[in-house]
Amino acid sequence: MGRSSLEELSAPPWLTLLLGLAAAAGMLQVRGQRAPSVEGFISIDCGLDEKTSYVDVIQIPYTSDAGFTDAGSNHNTSAKYWTTRMSQTHRNVRSFPDTVRSCYTLPSLVPGSKYLVRATFRYGDYDGLDSLPVFDLYLGVNFWQTVNVTEVDMAEIAEVIAVIPDDSVQVCLVNVGSGTPFISALVLRPLENSLYPPANATQGLVLIDRYSFGDTGKVPISYPDDPYDRNWLPFSYPEEWSDISTAEKVKDNIGNLSLHAPSVVMQTAITSRKDSDSKTIQLAWDIEPNHVYPVPGCIAILYAAELEILASDDVREYDLIINDKRTKVPYRPKYLIAAALYNNEPHHGFSQYSFTVIATANSTLPPMINAFEFFSVISTANVGTDSQDVSAINKIKVKYQVKKNWMGDPCAPKNFSWNGLTCSYPTSGRPRITSINMSNGGLSGDISSFFADIKDLQYLDLSYNKLTGSIPNALSELPSLVGLDLMGNQLNGSIPAGLLKRTQDGSLAVRYGNNPNLCSDNGSCQTKKNNYMLAVYIGVPIFVVLVIGALVVLLMFRVRKKKGLARGSHGHGRQQMENRQFTYKQLKVITDNFKVVLGQGGFGTVYDGFLHDGTHVAVKLLSQSSNQGIEEFMTEAQTLTKIHHKNLVSLIGYCKEEKYLALVYEHMSEGNLEDKLRGKNCTDVSLTWRQRLHIALESAQGLEYLHKACSPPFVHRDVKTSNILLNANLEAKVADFGLMKAFNHDNDTHISTVRVIGTRGYLAPEYATALQLNEKSDVYSFGIVLLEVITGHPAIQQSEEVVHIVQWARLRLTGGNIEEVVDTRMQADYNINGVWKAVDLALKCAEHAPGQRPTMTNVVAQLQHCLELEREDHTNDNNANSGFYMKDDNGDRGLLM
Template sequence: MSSLIATGWWHACAQSARSGMERSTMAARWWLLLLIGLAAAAAGVVRGQGGAPDTTGFINIDCGLPEKSRYVDDVTKLKFTSDEAFTDGAGTIHNVSADYATASTTTDRSLYTVRSFPDGARNCYTLPSVVPGSKYLVRARFMYGNYDGLSKPPAFDLYLGVNFWQTVTVPSADWLGIAEVIAVVPDDSVQVCLANTGAGTPFISGLDLRPLANSLYQQANATQGLVLVDRRNFGVGGNATAGGVRYPDDTYDRVWLPWSNPPAEWSDISTTEKVQNTIAGLFDVPSVVMQTAITTRNSSKPIQVSWDTHPNHDYPDPGMFFTFYVSELELLTGNAVRQFNISVNGIIWTKQPYKPVYLSTDSLYNAAPHRSYSRYNFSLYAAGNSTLPPILNAVEVFSVVSTGNVGTDAQDVSAITSIKARYQVKKGWAGDPCAPKNLAWNGISCSYGISTPPRITSLNMSYSGLSGDISSYFANLKEIKYLDLSNNNLTGSIPIVLSQLQFLTVLDLTGNQLNGSIPSALLKRSQDGGLTLWYGNNPNLCSNSSSCQLPQKKSNSMIAVYVAVPVVVIGAVAVLLLFLIKKNEAKGSVKPHILGSGLPSHSQNGSEHTSLQQLHNRQFTYKDLAVITNNFQRVLGRGGFGPVYDGFLKDGTHVAVKVRGESSDQGYTEFLSEAQTLTKIHHKNLVALIGYCKEGDYLALVYEHMSEGTLEDKLRGKGSNTRSLTWKQRLRIVLDSAQGLEYLHKACSPRFVHRDVKSSNILLNANFEAKVADFGLTKAFKCDNDTHVSTIRVVGTRGYLAPEYVTTYLVTEKIDIYSFGVVLLEVVTGQPHILKCPEPVSIIQWTQQRLSRGNIEDVVDTRMQGDHYDINGVWKVVDVALKCTAQDAKQRPTMTNVVSQLKECLELEENRFREDLSDTYVTGSSIDRNSSYSTYATELSQGSTTFEMEHNLRKMPKRDIGLPTLR
């Protein structure tokens, strides 16, 4: 798509489908189509009785219209407004040349003016009042019209928020272009940005926003959007005015264009009867579109249509979606039969003939994008027993773009936006501050975490004409390291809140008009070497010679006294404690026995002794463990606590002995936490503690043995049995694990948060039943009303840590859910939680990037090649995983909900039919509305993250969607 989508609407599609057509004739007819008007708005609600559809949520912008100007479009009756309030005052407005603002070119008033952006690398429109997690159609309109008198049509890039949308390439002054994208918007507003690529000044004529029902266009989800290539209404001949369908006939204001200059062998058919839309929840096609169709005059001739792909710098091999809408418009009598097949580039797409239903809308489409060709030639041809030629009512064609990139941390955005407004910054600051990297704001540097939003780490606002005091908003940039406010006209004192920036290493305040003194906290950090502080050339700052110095330190002799006394005291206490401990140990060795029957004290303090007395498991000595493990001969694995050894009790019970290693950064606290936790919890999906050893500094825990090792090893092919887990085994494992975590979160009293959920802490027994292990970092809630626990440090494993836990240290159940979402992605993909490709990237980003191509096979573990599984279940697990790893903890499900979803996935897998379907297309009418999967479809339509759906409930083997025969 190196050129605009409208190239597909007005030019490229018609050219690719009918080579040799005259461009001038076709263009003139499409200019006439714009008599309908290209501005409008569809609310995505059901059409009311006796009136036009509700337009709630519509935004109709005429770019370049003078401020506060308004008008009503003559055709659609939609109200258009100036773009002044949406642009933050950027850009300049122009009228197109009078040669193009005429009825012979277009009567669409919104194309008579433009706003251009000669300054800045990126300029943006902000469209407000968006419902987060909902689906929208965003449409931009363009007519250059030689507005600048240069006769140099430009090219530039469009972005939807921080995600590349497409390249706009303007071929001529009279070219009318449309760029349209369907996407899920994660926030309460959405930005449309024009980026200067050095090929001319970006401009725009109009901008529309249309809410869509979330059940529509299931291929558009949280990680991928659909860019319109073509939307056609067949059966209206070359009459553009009669054939163009949009609002109010289409309640979403989609524009259905006729196929211009149809071949002579085509024949138009139509009906005045209403066509029932039995698949309205998935494809809400207006009846007026379906009331017309084409067929061929000779039943032996196929209907042939084709589309070209348009690669660009971000998508050299764009994925494509094709949806064919079909309804039988003739009441067939006698022995008349209409059945047809579809082929793509000579290869059969439909393995069995398709028969359209009388006056009922149906669809044939590929559920995953296809990317095998640069040109797609479709042929619809009559089946062998058909007496009538094929029929086609409408078509939609989309390419796929990624919407998985995340913007800058919300707190940083709020802070820098407030700073921008406070000082009226004119530095070309538009769009997201940090993303994408190549468009980051001038003077700003950012850190880009693997699984967290970008953070602002450096801000250079020197020589920026700043005046007034230093805003407290700077203190909200919590991860900033370098702050340069030099050579401005800042006044007032240095705010003490700047000392709260714990990562700040350089602060340059040189060359301002600051007064007063420097906060002592900043001075101390500067003198300690943790902060480089420059404040020269501020005439009124530190005017008192002592106001920029810390109080004098005590003399060296006094410091020596202050230090020596406590050292001597502490040393004496330590010697006494050591003597007592040695004396106690000399009384004899510890005998194995059941706790609670006179446990001898090995404690360093009374609280430790009390805690160990609460355990109701078996205590072992070091000698016992040496016997059990055959002198620690066989190592099963290693963790953060230390090595794990294989062992057997005297009664033959197989056990695993986890011993604290000398280099372990985990000590008695984690040991005691795990032992205490495991005495309070008992669940079939949690590893059971058999006993412990605490002898001097020697710490060990004895567990039930899990013969199949860790889930991580099984996914990576490690261990003696390298055979890959089947999809059904994987589902059972994650369901078992989720049930164990649900027990911790809901059934325990007090409730627990694991804090270290990962694939290496999920163990498997001989029956491949999963149990969650390693409770050394577990935290308990004090009471049922607690919502979080505050800690003083972040613990866990990089790549599994929830972003809010890293920044706030607050422990909630949602941090386990985030980590479990990462585990789910590992189970589906077989990939580690952090990949090197070649730079480190989280499995979340890796999955989102691949899903943006639309094919689930791009992420499914290749070790499951040949394993038949329910593709719907795979999509659903991925959907659950991405919901679990949502950046906003409030959007994550509960573990109870996760368990419920995984049970449905397992049910889908267990109930799938064994026969292989040969059909490579999907029909919208094949949905069983009473099935459990239909319930899933409803949940997807209501959720913030939706994924493409397979609508044929006879379950399929792995390669069964997305035109697989064309690979």
């Protein structure tokens, strides 16, 4: 035909012929020439000692990963798997055993530019466990691929080409419960933005294979022959095809650089054997699905250039057939001019792809191809948190040396959002941080000015830390801020005028009690300052008297201590509680003389009430016959003055007056979860699966706060459905803290008790038998709660025999039918995958051995994933009628409107 213009080959929408590929001056290199620039390259040897660097055999400088991540630990691979030709990056790894998501940050990028990112994983039995892990890999907030390490001494390589929207990108390893994630090397290479057109702002290309055909070499072609440091694997199969090569340089036509293979790659090719009658080249690739892309889309790129001078009557012309679909216009390669065939839109719907290059009837010569790239397609449409929010929260993280799970993007994906943060997710635009809870976080120093840079912030809780200095007035300029909690710190100075003004006009609620040196109005602060010198003049003489008096008191104290007087043992926290104390007379007014009973518990009776300002409360009055007494009362009262979380019931006040003991809580109008699940109120409508998931997730978040955010951590000890309360919006809050125990120190592994206290059916085996508590004891109890949420059945079922809910569920799941255990009142309105995941999670929580149970942090993450599945299912249901697909006889899918 002799025609090879772009217009002539644009007819098939799934296939485009690219001619006119060009290289910028000095871009293409051949063997023996000066190496191209490595400017913009990031090359990280993961697990290398800090401040160590080297230049590898192809003259690319590598550095330690210490400046790119603050998680994980370094390990050397086993020396018995070392070889003389092994890459230096394979001698060590960094592993991440302690976090669900662990990330590297690659900085100094050009926003909106295209990059190649490659990660290498060589296990080498670095941990001595000889256990090959499986984990997920993310590029920023978008799933990249699942890493499945199949051999101890072989490297798994993950490579993606994508447009990076920001000036940095994070590569994150995610623990999926199948072994500890690790990494050997991580590199980033800038690409020309015109390269790889299918890679765009919403779509990335994950490499499956890249071959240089006809290459008989033993090592891949890479840098410096490829200026982008791609690895072209040599491919020669003389039993099937003939190899062709030339010493002449293969050039690109003058034009835009859209697809490009180095000249040294294009200088070899394969063609049909001369002794064969076949004029075809057949290739096939299998596609491995994953849990995110069960049917991945694919992009194929075939590179072609004529390497032989043809006789005047010879013609080399061929068609390309992909899975029986043929190009409509044949192609004739040009002598020493590179071109490429590729599908601009991804193919979908196949687990295997076959590529047949077949000579046309006009062709006198067999087909020839020089190189091949094959990619699966991923979505890169998910965007990370607003860049200003990210910058601010990261500076806050550094200032207070926050660990927790504060890695990767703060808000996205939703199931990996940082502990203590709440985010908004607009339909268009980036997620924004709307709430920060760093209460009881052990923070010290002043209040960071960077909080004021998070412009959508609505709630900020910094209570019960060790913060000092003054309150920054910049917080008053946050337009959306409606709640600020600074209680229990060591702040000084006066409340800024801007904050006082907003509290007075009702637009902002500020809590600042228990800061002894903080003044609420400027006048009193100034008076204190003026009176300081007077106090000194008067105080010095008095001080001498006090010293003498103190010595006398000390002697008396020692005498009393010997007599065993320990009435001060409950004094801790009393200063915090003094401003919350009610009299019994006030309680009678609040409850209208204890008129309305809300419920009964081990502590006593709970009454309905209203404060003078209209606040609805619940008053728990100790019964004289209660088994719980002053110790449990003080435990609950003192604990709730120190811990604050949106999923823990708030203590408003207490009464301790002679024989009367009472606790005053926020009122939870929808009662407890146990009654809600059992339908105790005949007017109640059964909870939907989504409502149940929300309740389970919020309860788990409350327990996670006790386990992880408190220092030292707490064990609740009585987690059950009747201790999970619901407000008018069905938001869940964990209640009843009278049995709660604190660890003596942060690094304690368990708490020993002298007796078993709790509720039958919810007690963890190790607590019931060995009297040893830890966080996993609460996890067991929560597993029982989650099973109740799923099944609607109680923890102990009384029928002909006593049956525990775990035994009941496991027995019915042996047949693989989830409907056997799910509460029928939900009328099968749920995502079945999400329910299976929740059931599996509940049973893992209820494992007999504590070490086999997940942490509450992991429970929260998995419940968030269940909820995400339910949301996606709901979205799909809403879109179900937007269009219907059908297959025609040729296997094509068409959209019928």
